[in-house]
Amino acid sequence: MATEETEVAKTENAKIGFIGGVSENNYLEMPELLNPENLGKEIRTEGAIHAIRNMGKVAFIVLRKRDGIIQCVADASDGAVDPGTLEEADTVIAGGVLEKNEKAPGGAEVHLTGIRVLSRPAEAMPVPIARAKMRVSLETNLNLRPVTLRNERERARFKIQEGITRGFRDYLYSQGFTEVHTPKISSKGAEGGANIFKLDYFHHPAVLAQSPQFWKQIMVGVFDRVFETGPVFRAEKHNTKRHLNEYTSLDFEMGYIDSFYDICAMETGVLQYIMKLLQESYAEPLALLGITELPKTDENPYVRFDDAKRLVSAKYSRAIRNPYDLEPEEEALIGRYFKEEYGADFVFVTHYPSKKRPFYAMDDPENPKFTLSFDCLFRGLEITTGGQRIHDYNELLAKIERKGMEPDGMDGYLMAFRHGMPPHGGLGIGLERLTMQLLGVDNVRETTLFPRDMTRLEP
Amino acid sequence: MATEETEVAKTENAKIGFIGGVSENNYLEMPELLNPENLGKEIRTEGAIHAIRNMGKVAFIVLRKRDGIIQCVADASDGAVDPGTLEEADTVIAGGVLEKNEKAPGGAEVHLTGIRVLSRPAEAMPVPIARAKMRVSLETNLNLRPVTLRNERERARFKIQEGITRGFRDYLYSQGFTEVHTPKISSKGAEGGANIFKLDYFHHPAVLAQSPQFWKQIMVGVFDRVFETGPVFRAEKHNTKRHLNEYTSLDFEMGYIDSFYDICAMETGVLQYIMKLLQESYAEPLALLGITELPKTDENPYVRFDDAKRLVSAKYSRAIRNPYDLEPEEEALIGRYFKEEYGADFVFVTHYPSKKRPFYAMDDPENPKFTLSFDCLFRGLEITTGGQRIHDYNELLAKIERKGMEPDGMDGYLMAFRHGMPPHGGLGIGLERLTMQLLGVDNVRETTLFPRDMTRLEP
Numbered sequence: 001m002a003t004e005e006t007e008v009a010k011t012e013n014a015k016i017g018f019i020g021g022v023s024e025n026n027y028l029e030m031p032e033l034l035n036p037e038n039l040g041k042e043i044r045t046e047g048a049i050h051a052i053r054n055m056g057k058v059a060f061i062v063l064r065k066r067d068g069i070i071q072c073v074a075d076a077s078d079g080a081v082d083p084g085t086l087e088e089a090d091t092v093i094a095g096g097v098l099e100k101n102e103k104a105p106g107g108a109e110v111h112l113t114g115i116r117v118l119s120r121p122a123e124a125m126p127v128p129i130a131r132a133k134m135r136v137s138l139e140t141n142l143n144l145r146p147v148t149l150r151n152e153r154e155r156a157r158f159k160i161q162e163g164i165t166r167g168f169r170d171y172l173y174s175q176g177f178t179e180v181h182t183p184k185i186s187s188k189g190a191e192g193g194a195n196i197f198k199l200d201y202f203h204h205p206a207v208l209a210q211s212p213q214f215w216k217q218i219m220v221g222v223f224d225r226v227f228e229t230g231p232v233f234r235a236e237k238h239n240t241k242r243h244l245n246e247y248t249s250l251d252f253e254m255g256y257i258d259s260f261y262d263i264c265a266m267e268t269g270v271l272q273y274i275m276k277l278l279q280e281s282y283a284e285p286l287a288l289l290g291i292t293e294l295p296k297t298d299e300n301p302y303v304r305f306d307d308a309k310r311l312v313s314a315k316y317s318r319a320i321r322n323p324y325d326l327e328p329e330e331e332a333l334i335g336r337y338f339k340e341e342y343g344a345d346f347v348f349v350t351h352y353p354s355k356k357r358p359f360y361a362m363d364d365p366e367n368p369k370f371t372l373s374f375d376c377l378f379r380g381l382e383i384t385t386g387g388q389r390i391h392d393y394n395e396l397l398a399k400i401e402r403k404g405m406e407p408d409g410m411d412g413y414l415m416a417f418r419h420g421m422p423p424h425g426g427l428g429i430g431l432e433r434l435t436m437q438l439l440g441v442d443n444v445r446e447t448t449l450f451p452r453d454m455t456r457l458e459p
Numbered sequence: 460m461a462t463e464e465t466e467v468a469k470t471e472n473a474k475i476g477f478i479g480g481v482s483e484n485n486y487l488e489m490p491e492l493l494n495p496e497n498l499g500k501e502i503r504t505e506g507a508i509h510a511i512r513n514m515g516k517v518a519f520i521v522l523r524k525r526d527g528i529i530q531c532v533a534d535a536s537d538g539a540v541d542p543g544t545l546e547e548a549d550t551v552i553a554g555g556v557l558e559k560n561e562k563a564p565g566g567a568e569v570h571l572t573g574i575r576v577l578s579r580p581a582e583a584m585p586v587p588i589a590r591a592k593m594r595v596s597l598e599t600n601l602n603l604r605p606v607t608l609r610n611e612r613e614r615a616r617f618k619i620q621e622g623i624t625r626g627f628r629d630y631l632y633s634q635g636f637t638e639v640h641t642p643k644i645s646s647k648g649a650e651g652g653a654n655i656f657k658l659d660y661f662h663h664p665a666v667l668a669q670s671p672q673f674w675k676q677i678m679v680g681v682f683d684r685v686f687e688t689g690p691v692f693r694a695e696k697h698n699t700k701r702h703l704n705e706y707t708s709l710d711f712e713m714g715y716i717d718s719f720y721d722i723c724a725m726e727t728g729v730l731q732y733i734m735k736l737l738q739e740s741y742a743e744p745l746a747l748l749g750i751t752e753l754p755k756t757d758e759n760p761y762v763r764f765d766d767a768k769r770l771v772s773a774k775y776s777r778a779i780r781n782p783y784d785l786e787p788e789e790e791a792l793i794g795r796y797f798k799e800e801y802g803a804d805f806v807f808v809t810h811y812p813s814k815k816r817p818f819y820a821m822d823d824p825e826n827p828k829f830t831l832s833f834d835c836l837f838r839g840l841e842i843t844t845g846g847q848r849i850h851d852y853n854e855l856l857a858k859i860e861r862k863g864m865e866p867d868g869m870d871g872y873l874m875a876f877r878h879g880m881p882p883h884g885g886l887g888i889g890l891e892r893l894t895m896q897l898l899g900v901d902n903v904r905e906t907t908l909f910p911r912d913m914t915r916l917e918p
Contacts, residue, residue, distance in 0.1 A: 014766035018758040019720065019807065022634065022728040027715075029635060046715045048680075048879060066635055066683035066714075089879030091715070118715070121879030122852040146875040149681040158682075162638045169625075175481065176488060176525055179621045181707045181890070183909045184643070184690050185656075187916045197644075199658040199667070201704075202694075202913050208658070208667075215909065218918075221507075222608045223617075224525035230689055231643050235661070245660075248640045255525075256486075256505045256550070256577070261478065269481040299477040307473035348478070393581040412909075412918020416605040420507060420548030420580030431640070450642045450674065450871075454661050457646045459677075459871020 027093070030068040034106045038098050043110065045070065046118075048150075049090045051130035052083060059083035061112070062130065063094060068284065069152065071109040072096060081112040088130075089121040138443060145450055145459050156285035157447055161435045163282040165229055167274035168250045168429070175266070177252060178223040182215030184231065188409030190214045191358055195236040208233035211428055213360065216253040217389060218416040220424045227252040229431075239454045241443045242328075242381060244432060246452040253426030260362075260372045260388040263425045264302060264348045267376060267384060270429075271297045271346065289439060295345035295378070301338055302348035302374070308334050324353045326375075326382075335380025350374040352387075359403045360396070362388040362425075376427075378437040386427025393417040486552070489527040493565045497557050502569065504529065505577075507609075508549045510589035511542060518542035520571070521589065522553060527743065528611065531555060531569040540571040547589075548580040597902060604909055604918050615744035616906055620894045622741040624688055626733035627709045627888070634725070636684040636711060641674030643690065647868030649673045650817055654695040667692035670887055672819065675712040676848060677875040679883045686711040688890075698913045700902040701787075701840060703891060705911040712885030719821075719831045719847040722884045723761060723807045726835060726843060729888075730756045730805060748898060754804035754837070760797055761807035761833070767793050783812045785834075785841075794839025809833040811846075818862045819855070821847040821884075835886075837896040845886025852876040 028045045032038055047063030047070070054060075061072040061083065072094050074081040086092075096110040126144055127136050129151045134141070141148045148154055169179065185206050189196040190213035197208040212228050219226040232249045254266065275294045278286060286294075303311070305326070312333040313320050321327065326334070326349070338344040351370040354363050361371040373387025390396045396417050400407055407414060435447035445451040450459060487504045491497060506522030506529070513519075520531040520542065531553050533540040545551075555569040585603055586595050588610045593600070600607045607613055628638065644665050648655040649672035656667040671687050678685040691708045713725065734753045737745060745753075762770070764785070771792040772779050780786065785793070785808070797803040810829040813822050820830040832846025849855045855876050859866055866873060894906035904910040909918060 014762060014770050016760050016762050016766075016801075018760050019723050019727050020758045021731055022724045046881075048881065066637070091879060091881035093715075118882055119850050119880060122877045125878055144874070146677045146680065146871050147878045149678075155681060158639070159637060161640075165638060165640075166628075166632070173625070178525070178618060179624060180617070180908060181620075181624075181690070183705055183911050185692065185705055185911055185916070197658055197660070199656055201656070201916055202696075204916055206916055218605045219608075219908070221605065222614060231640070233644065237661075246642055246644055256552075264478050265481045268478050272480055299479045301475050301477050303473060303475050307475075311473050342475075391578050409917070412605050415603070415918065418581045419584055419606045420550060421578060422505075422507065422550035423577055449639060449678070452642050452644055457644065457660055457663055457665055458868070459874065 030065055030070065030106075033070050033098065033110075034068075034108055036100075039100055039108065041098055042095070042113070043098050044093060044095045045110065046093045047091070049086060049088050049092060052086060052088055054083050061086065061094070061115075063092070064150065064152075069105060071101070071104040072112050072115075073109055074112045074115075081115050086115070086117070087120060087124075089125060091118045092116060093118065138445065142445060142451060142456065143459075149449065152288060156288040157435065157439055157441075158449060159285040160278065160282055160289075160439065161431065161447060163278045164274050164434060164438070165248075165250065165431060167277040168270055169227070169229060170277070171270050171273035172225075172227045172252055175225065175269070177225040177227045177254070178219075180212075180216065180219050180223075180226045180228050181230070182209075182212045182219070182228060184209045184233070186214075186409075192405065195234045197233050197235045210234055211249060212251050213358075213428075214410070214413040216251055216426060217360070217421075217424070218413060220253050220255045220426075221416045221419075221421050224255040224422070225252070226254075232428075237454060241445075242433060242436075244444055244448060244451055244453060247433075247448070248431040250429040250431055250434075251426065253424060255422035255424040257388065257423055257425050260350070260374060260386070260425050261302070263386050263388070263427055264300070264374060264376075267386070267427060267429070268297065268300050268346075271295075271300075291439065295438065296343060297346065299344075300346040300348060300376075301342055301344050302350050303334075303338075304351045305349050305353070305370070306351070308337075308347075308349050312337050324356050331377055331382055332380035335377050339379075345379055347377045348374045349377060357387070359399050359405060360389050362390050363399075372425075376429075378434060381433060381437055383433045383437060384427050384429045386425065388423070388425035391417065391421040391423050393421075489524055489529065489565075492529050492557065492569075493567055495559075498559055498567065500557055501554070501572070502557050503552060503554045504569065505552045506550070508545060508547050508551060511545060511547055513542050520545065520553070520574075522551070523609065523611075528564060529567070529569060530560070530563040531571050531574075533571045533574075540574050545574070545576070546579060546583075548584060550577045551575060552577065597904065601904060601910065601915065602918075608908065611747060615747040616894065616898055616900075617908060618744040619737060619741055619748075619898065620890065620906060622737045623733050623893060623897070624707075624709065624890060626736040627729055628686070628688065629736070630729050630732035631684075631686045631711055634684065634728070636686045636713070637678075637682040639671075639675065639678050639682075639685045639687050640689070641668075641671045641678070641687060643668045643692070645673075645868075649872075651864065654693045656692050656694045669693055670708060671710050672817075672887075673869070673872040675710055675885060676819070676880075676883070677872060679712050679714045679885075680875045680878075680880050683714040683881070684711070685713075691887075696913060700904075701892060701895075703903055703907060703910055703912060706907070707890040709888040709890055709893075710885065712883060714881035714883040716847065716882055716884050719809070719833060719845070719884050720761070722845050722847070722886055723759070723833060723835075726845070726886060726888070727756065727759050727805075730754075730759075750898065754897065755802060756805065758803075759805040759807060759835075760801055760803050761809050762793075762797075763810045764808050764812070764829070765810070767796075767806075767808050771796050783815050790836055790841055791839035794836050798838075804838055806836045807833045808836060816846070818858050818864060819848045821849050822858075831884075835888075837893060840892060840896055842892045842896060843886050843888045845884065847882070847884035850876065850880040850882050852880075
């Protein structure tokens with residue numbers, strides 16, 4: 001890609017040039033390489049050598065490009081390119097003629113007329129990244145993340161993850177939400193509890209945000225509807241398949257709600273939009289992963305927490321052990337129940353016990369032992385926690401006292417309420433968990449580029 | 460806003476409902492309130508009481524809505540609404556008839572027929588947020604951030620900031636970039652130096668990311684072109700008008716470049732797109748802030764670091780004191796020079812001395828004392844640092860050694876290079892600084908929702 005230099009002036013021996021923006025280059029990307037109109041044309045394309053298969057008379061040089069792979073053919077009979085001079089993981093500019101080949105991925109290949117090596121690896125790949133399935137352990141995969149991510153299936157997961165975040169934002173923009181960026185370092189955690197990372201901030205004790213909860217609520221007083229997509233940090237000592245100590249949270253918060261069902265409805269709208277966007281714009285990565293059917297989002301059922309417990313206990317003959325929280329197995333059974341009975345992939349489980357919800361959750365006036373809150377389960381795994389929040393200043397103070405908490409470090413948060421807040425609520429969606437369930441993978445680390453868990457701080 | 464309940468089933472005494480998405484409500488938002496077609500109609504709208512002006516016969520109740528303000532009128536002669544029952548900062552649902560009034564903001568007002576109070580503040584506002592300009596000190600503004608942000612001009616700044624981030628992403632999507640989410644907690648900082656926040660990570664020493672540098676470079680090996688918009692953390696002991704200890708960095712990194720000018724060209728494309736988006740979709744907040752002209756982005760000049768120094772030294776008779784870096788005053792003069800000579804708002808200053816650039820910067824083969832890197836100055840302030848990076852593994856190792864650094868904790872980063880990387884480069888744009896210069900405000904804290912500096916950890 002060349003830049004446009006429209007003028008080069010000499011001022012007192014100083015060279016001054018001008019850049020007018022991105023100009024077209026002559027390198028073809030995948031959509032153009034697979035466009036039948038370009039068959040027979042001389043083309044150039046850049047990429048990394050994903051695999052070399054030398055068959056003697058011809059050698060197949062598979063290039064990995066940002067949006068797919070293209071097969072190139074070095075024909076020994078014309079001698080234009082000597083495959084013996086190439087190595088896997090070289091990055092190159094390939095020149096050649098685009099030809100039809102039904103057996104090539106995408107139905108087209110480049111008959112090479114020349115190749116220029118831009119860079120060369122120092123060592124061969126430690127794992128067979130060009131195979132459809134690498135067949136390495138999760139541990140090895142994560143240890144070698146900078147190269148295992150170059151595998152096509154690995155890439156596809158994160159391309160789809162991009163689509164999820166993008167769909168989340170675009171839908172909320174369309175619904176009048178404003179995007180915000182709130183601080184990750186503060187003097188107090190929003191969610192309470194012990195799972196807080198602490199740090200020294202210029203000799204003051206500080207913590208990393210467990211969620212943007214305080215900030216997004218404050219911002220409801222400013223913009224009514226806000227969202228944020230960013231990292232959150234939880235020092236939880238859970239080394240399970242579904243826990244990360246740093247993850248990306250898709251958060252929104254909205255004012256002037258009638259009830260927390262408005263939040264469930266907005267999440268349903270978000271999910272419907274995401275699935276539509278994936279279907280329309282992320283068809284290749286979905287196909288690559290063999291995902292032919294996206295989850296059902298047209299209507300999502302909701303059920304009370306205590307009812308859900310009873311339903312699955314009865315149907316699957318499982319005793320209720322913990323009346324205050326859902327055990328992972330219970331979540332899985334609720335997912336199964338609603339799939340079997342209603343064909344549903346998402347379920348809102350509502351009215352969680354107050355005991356297990358943070359201080360800012362609004363209690364149900366009909367029975368204050370429960371809250372006007374919910375979790376959203378996706379195929380039996382919690383991906384969202386949300387609900388209506390207390391908006392009255394005095395009620396909030398009373399709840400803080402009732403929970404035995406100290407309001408120190410909450411001055412800014414409380415200030416918003418002291419000076420008036422509309423009825424509001426919101427939610428946080430775990431991006432990696434949503435991706436994990438959508439793709440049907442087993443461990444949330446597989447849908448995290450560089451996971452952070454209790455024992456993993458690198459790469 | 461009501462949710463659609465399409466069915467309520469009873470299963471073993473459990474109530475199950477269904478939510479089909481966001482349904483239309485009857486509350487009008489600003490575009491509908493200001494639509495002449497709705498004049499004369501009975502309408503409902505929700506909002507916070509921004510100001511009450513009781514003139515006796517009539518009282519003006521100004522509602523603050525998420526996308527603007529609307530004037531409502533309580534007419535004493537019809538007695539429908541008693542303004543004496545209302546307080547500033549009440550949140551309400553107002554009902555009435557939409558009438559034309561040239562004197563009202565937007566040219567329309569609601570003749571109230573009823574009002575319902577949803578919530579009431581515990582205390583009156585500490586500052587006059589309904590005035591166009593609050594006339595409070597920056598210190599007071601920041602201390603009272605949860606309420607000062609409710610001022611219309613304050614809101615407008617962050618609405619425009621949303622447009623910048625949105626434009627950055629949307630343009631890069633269109634250029635084949637993939638969005639990534641990389642870890643903010645790691646074992647080693649990418650930028651080196653002393654300005655690193657440290658924390659204890661399950662009894663291991665860890666640091667907060669100064670930039671996504673290592674990760675975005677690694678991801679060039681995966682997706683060729685990547686971007687990230689997220690927080691970065693710098694423990695810099697600079698308490699100036701342009702420093703923050705936590706800020707939002709707009710980062711991209713791209714492979715297969717011919718030179719670092721390709722990065723400048725991509726940034727120019729980004730800036731052109733952002734300005735177009737602001738003009739088309741953010742006209743109201745721009746008008747509110749009196750911004751009639753957006754910066755010129757059609758052609759951005761570039762000039763070498765040493766040439767730039769000489770140019771401004773000669774023109775403004777200022778001695779060159781530090782040959783290795785630009786002093787803030789020099790940056791301002793470079794901005795002034797290119798505005799005066801070329802009408803330019805953005806300038807790329809290129810070829811910074813190697814001494815002042817991080818180890819990953821590629822040295823200029825023509826003179827290794829300088830790097831193939833640049834800063835972008837916007838109206839005389841650095842908003843971007845970027846450049847071409849070393850892509851060869853052995854060169855990278857040699858540079859690390861030459862800089863006297865230890866490669867410990869860089870295993871993952873180096874792995875990407877050991878197994879092949881294309882020629883590449885990228886940049887990071889400081890979102891708050893870009894917003895600050897665009898809006899012509901004096902202190903970067905004014906374009907940060909909740910700034911973090913050496914002495915400010917709250918709100």
